[in-house]
Amino acid sequence: MAGTARTGPSRAAEIAVPPLNLAGQFAALREELLKEMADVAASGYYVLGPKVTTFEEALARYCGSRHAVGLSSGTDALLVAMMALGIGPGDEVIVPTFTFFATAGTVARLGARPVFCDIVPETYNLDVSQVAGRITPRTKAIMPVHLYGQLVDMAPLLALAARHNLPVIEDAAQAIGAHDAAGTKAGAFGLAGCLSFYPTKNLGALGDAGALLTNDDRLHELVVKLRIHGSGHTYYHDVVGGNFRIDALQAALLTVKLRHLDDWTRQRRAHAARYTELILSANLAPEQVRPPAEIHGQHIYHQYVVRAQRRDELLPFLKERKIGAAVYYPLPLHLQKCFAGLGHKPGDFPHGEQAAAEVLALPMYPELTEEQQRAVVDSLVAFYQR
Numbered sequence: 001m002a003g004t005a006r007t008g009p010s011r012a013a014e015i016a017v018p019p020l021n022l023a024g025q026f027a028a029l030r031e032e033l034l035k036e037m038a039d040v041a042a043s044g045y046y047v048l049g050p051k052v053t054t055f056e057e058a059l060a061r062y063c064g065s066r067h068a069v070g071l072s073s074g075t076d077a078l079l080v081a082m083m084a085l086g087i088g089p090g091d092e093v094i095v096p097t098f099t100f101f102a103t104a105g106t107v108a109r110l111g112a113r114p115v116f117c118d119i120v121p122e123t124y125n126l127d128v129s130q131v132a133g134r135i136t137p138r139t140k141a142i143m144p145v146h147l148y149g150q151l152v153d154m155a156p157l158l159a160l161a162a163r164h165n166l167p168v169i170e171d172a173a174q175a176i177g178a179h180d181a182a183g184t185k186a187g188a189f190g191l192a193g194c195l196s197f198y199p200t201k202n203l204g205a206l207g208d209a210g211a212l213l214t215n216d217d218r219l220h221e222l223v224v225k226l227r228i229h230g231s232g233h234t235y236y237h238d239v240v241g242g243n244f245r246i247d248a249l250q251a252a253l254l255t256v257k258l259r260h261l262d263d264w265t266r267q268r269r270a271h272a273a274r275y276t277e278l279i280l281s282a283n284l285a286p287e288q289v290r291p292p293a294e295i296h297g298q299h300i301y302h303q304y305v306v307r308a309q310r311r312d313e314l315l316p317f318l319k320e321r322k323i324g325a326a327v328y329y330p331l332p333l334h335l336q337k338c339f340a341g342l343g344h345k346p347g348d349f350p351h352g353e354q355a356a357a358e359v360l361a362l363p364m365y366p367e368l369t370e371e372q373q374r375a376v377v378d379s380l381v382a383f384y385q386r
Contacts, residue, residue, distance in 0.1 A: 015375035017363045019324030022199055024367040026206075029256060033206075036252040046248050048228075055251035056211070058258055063176070063195075065188045065213035067220040070246030071227055074173040074196025074210035075102040079109065080244055081169045081192040081212055082141065084222045087112050091140040093169075096126040097332040098352035099145040103171050104333045107143075113342070115139070116334045118349040122293045124305070124359070125152045127351070132160055141167045146175035146186045148328075148361075149202070149268075149302035150294065154180065154189045167191040173210075176203050177265050180297035187213040197254055202268070202302050203261050209250040267366040268301040271373060275304055275362060278377040288384045303328060307358040308380075315360065317383045323376055326361050 026033065040051060052070050060068040071077045087093060089111035095104050097116040104114035115134050120127045126144045142161055144152040152170075161168045168190030172178075175186035176195055187193025193213035197205040214220050222239070225232050230241035276291040285291055290307040292299070305328070308314050318325045332352040334344035346353065362376055 015372060016322035017324055017368075017372040017376055019326055019361075019363050020200055021365050021367040022204070025204075025365075028367075029260070032256045033253055036256055037249065040249045040252050043248075047245055049248050051248040051255070052246055052251040055246075055255045055258075058255055059195075059211055060213065062258060062261070063185050063187050063193070063213050064183070065193065066215040066217070067213065069212045069214075069220065069223045069227065070251055071210045071212060072244045072246060073208045074171075074194055074198065074201075075106060076242075076244045077194035077196070077210040077212045078102060078106040078143070078169065078171060080223055080226050080242075081194055082106065082110055082112070083226055083241070084192075084219055085141060085167060085169075087140045090138060092136060092138040093140060094131055094134050094142045095333075096145050096147075096352070097334045097349045098124060098329065098355050099147055099171070099333065100173070100329065101333065101336070102173075103143060103145055104339070108339075112140070113138075114333070114339070116332075116342075116344065116349060118351045119355060120153075121351045121355065123150055123152075123295055124148060124355055125150065125296075126157070128153050128157045128160070131157065135164055135166070139164070139166060141169050143169045143171055144190075145171040145173075146178060148292070148305050149175050149178055149300040150292075151175065151178050151180060151186060151296040153296050154184075158189060161190075170194065172213075173198075174201065174302040175300060176201070177261060178298055178300045188215070191216060192219060197250070202264060202300060203254065203257055205250040205254055207247070207250055209246050209254065211246070264366040265300050267368075268364060269299070271364060271366075271368050272299070272301045272304050274370065274373055275377070278373060279306070279380070282377055282381050284377075284380055284384060289380055301364055303361040304364040305359050305361050307355075308360045309358075309384075311358050311360050314380075314383050318376075318379055321379045321382075323379050324363050325376075327359060328361050329359075330356055332356050 056068045091112040092115045093107045094115045107114040170190045170193040172186040173196035178186040195211045197209040226241035227244035230237045230239035
């Protein structure tokens with residue numbers, strides 16, 4: 001039976017732990033952010049422009065990439081990357097089955113076929129050892145996802161892609177700042193890296209925004225055109241693109257927040273270490289709750305995701321105690337209704353299916369307090385001692 005966390009289960013019931021604290025982050029940067037808002041409003045330059053250029057340059061430096069292109073969302077970054085590569089009907093893109101919908105949804109939007117691959121149970125990331133068997137003459141790209149903030153095992157994946165002359169598009173929406181032992185950061189490994197700045201991300205805008213990273217000059221030039229309807233200059237269109245521009249306001253706010261990102265990452269990593277310590281001290285692991293493993297480089301803990309026995313009973317129990325846990329994601333992509341036409345069935349990708357049945361994200365954000373973390377673990381103890 002599980003032991004007792006130090007503060008005691010009765011203590012946990014008194015403390016609400018929200019899943020996020022976006023208002024708290026804004027409050028800490030209030031004056032800086034409000035100044036940027038006022039500067040943008042007074043400038044009259046609301047779309048693209050100097051604020052966007054400043055942000056793109058700072059982002060590229062931070063991520064270790066030659067270029068960064070600010071875009072309207074992380075989803076659009078994935079879409080634009082594939083548009084730039086000419087991916088369309090009849091083509092295939094290899095993606096993990098256990099990830100956020102946009103990874104495969106953008107492939108399907110272009111008329112191409114998402115080819116699913118199972119995951120490594122310890123990291124929840126693409127199982128690189130299975131990718132070679134999914135490559136066909138129709139394969140046009142491989143799209144790994146650095147899920148929850150931990151890198152895919154990139155070295156063998158890049159070697160495989162090079163042997164087959166296939167581009168790698170990194171879905172790094174949840175992993176900005178994660179890096180390998182050599183210091184290479186998420187988004188800077190492949191031909192293109194796609195970032196999301198949705199408000200809940202580690203680097204979050206006050207609305208939707210995203211970016212594409214690349215070291216390829218020609219790809220950069222094309223993506224810059226694609227985000228403005230394929231136009232190199234106004235009303236002359238070299239290719240068919242879309243409206244994928246980032247707002248100047250979001251770029252300005254993200255520039256401020258980017259300066260704090262490393263500090264926030266250190267806080268997240270400290271919180272993750274405390275969660276793991278508390279879970280182990282409470283004798284919850286590994287039978288009831290299995291903490292995340294940090295295997296490939298520095299995990300930046302966009303989410304602190306455990307595997308929980310009786311997860312679907314545990315989740316409402318936590319919610320009753322005002323603990324903001326969540327499930328990312330409850331159904332793997334190969335079993336989603338919209339992909340039924342691909343012909344997959346339960347059992348095709350067992351590791352992804354098992355993860356979907358067991359994963360639980362505990363509250364994780366820089367402003368999280370030790371008292372709140374103890375309340376979360378006390379609630380886990382209370383559930384498993386019933």
